Amino acid sequence: MSIAQNLTEIKSQLPAHVTLVAVSKTKPVSDLMEAYNAGQRIFGENYVQELVDKYEQMPKDIQWHFIGHLQSRKAKLIAPFVSLIHGVDSLKLLEEINKQAKKHNRIIDCLLQVHIAEEETKFGLNEEELKEIFTSENFKNLGNIKIVGLMGMATFTDNQSLIEKEFKLLKAIFDKLQVSNSLLQTLSMGMSGDFQLAISCGSTMVRIGSSIFGGR
Numbered sequence: 001m002s003i004a005q006n007l008t009e010i011k012s013q014l015p016a017h018v019t020l021v022a023v024s025k026t027k028p029v030s031d032l033m034e035a036y037n038a039g040q041r042i043f044g045e046n047y048v049q050e051l052v053d054k055y056e057q058m059p060k061d062i063q064w065h066f067i068g069h070l071q072s073r074k075a076k077l078i079a080p081f082v083s084l085i086h087g088v089d090s091l092k093l094l095e096e097i098n099k100q101a102k103k104h105n106r107i108i109d110c111l112l113q114v115h116i117a118e119e120e121t122k123f124g125l126n127e128e129e130l131k132e133i134f135t136s137e138n139f140k141n142l143g144n145i146k147i148v149g150l151m152g153m154a155t156f157t158d159n160q161s162l163i164e165k166e167f168k169l170l171k172a173i174f175d176k177l178q179v180s181n182s183l184l185q186t187l188s189m190g191m192s193g194d195f196q197l198a199i200s201c202g203s204t205m206v207r208i209g210s211s212i213f214g215g216r
């Protein structure tokens, strides 16, 4: 199937309140253009230089999401144009994004990444660290970033009940935080292999790569 057909197929499975991020890391601009010409306007990339290169080559009505692990020193490279940064997992990084956003007179939307998987290696904050960020004085002074939600990645496993448990945990944390923070609207969870389960657990944004563009 073509990229356009894959997109149609996936979109037919998404409820209206769920946003599709087309994850295009490692794929050539020609593939992204195929998705663009089929109407896709939100793309997600994992690597800063690759994102910058693609941004420069592609139409300017695209919303670029950074979904990888952002190093503080590279925030300045994407600050001029990025529309959402998914994987923020420290106050230090938020402060750097804020500083760079300010230089461009922008307010950059961010998602805080929550650690829900069993693997030690996945990045992210625990519930306690999340609370610390939201209640810290430094955070309240960051006028050029906006936390609009949370992001998480489930364990890489075939065990559906484990994945479901992790998604439900993230949704529960999201609901709790939402009570005191009405800006939290986005729950980014679900990839090619688990997006239907993620949606049934409350996801509002899915990040799908290989099911659109093929394997990497």
Ligand SMILES: *Cc1c(COP(=O)(O)O)cnc(C)c1O
Pocket (backbone or CB within 6 Å): 023, 025, 046, 067, 068, 153, 190, 191, 192, 193, 207, 208, 209, 210, 211
């Ligand atoms: C690569 C990646 C995806 C997309 O994964 P697929 O399995 O190809 O859909 C989603 N989220 C993050 C954070 C990724 O790095």
